[in-house]
Amino acid sequence: MLLFNSFLFCGFICMISQIILDNSKLTPGHITSILVVLGAFLDSFSIYDEIIKTVGGGALLPITSFGHSLIHGALAKAESMGMIGILMGMFDLTATGISAAIIFSFLFTLIFKPKN
């Protein structure tokens, strides 16, 4: 069931953004930024957590989950540290994704030659 939900949810977000991309002048950069803000907004009242529970892995893949993990880590740290915890815990959960992206793209850039 989670597999089917993942298919529907991830596909739905991609379809919505494709429709926005085709029918307006926004670039993919605009749309990904909007989706990140949307993910952060949805998680500020724990709606995105419920989505992840019902959808599973499909909700972790779209870029909305990036905004969700930013604010999720921030709020988790804020619970124990107070207001400064929002700054301390910001990258707690997204650190793996960002570090992996930096390291892999640097290594592959060094190894492979650009084609054109």
Add this chain to the structure above:
Amino acid sequence: MKNTKYEKIADKHKASEDRVKNSIVAFLCGGFIGLLGEGIIEFLCTYFHLSRNESSTFMIVIFIFIASLCTALGFFDKLVTKFKCGLLIPITGFAHSMTSSSMDYKREGPIYGIGSNMFKLAGSVILYGVVSAWLFGMIRYLIGGLG
């Protein structure tokens, strides 16, 4: 006069058809990626006995690895022109933007080429993500609805 009118109508028709096709393709491709992600999580859970949190982290790293590798090998751009948002909206798009911008500026050297251009496109995602997460986090904290 007739020709321009005809072209206008033809353009309109073609564009609308393309839009429907594009959105369906994006839906199927995005859905396939979501399916694959959940499949990888369940595979790691059952065969490597990892917890769900650990396996979802591994899943994201696997996707970033594949997307960076495909971008560096040069055929991810062709896939993106075909599937568009189906590949740009999942985390693959994030990895793709970083690798492609650093590949494009590789010849300008390690500092002013790779270093300063790597976050050219991904930087906006991180910037607006952090700013909005901070703002919403402060609102949530000040309202006092933690827990």
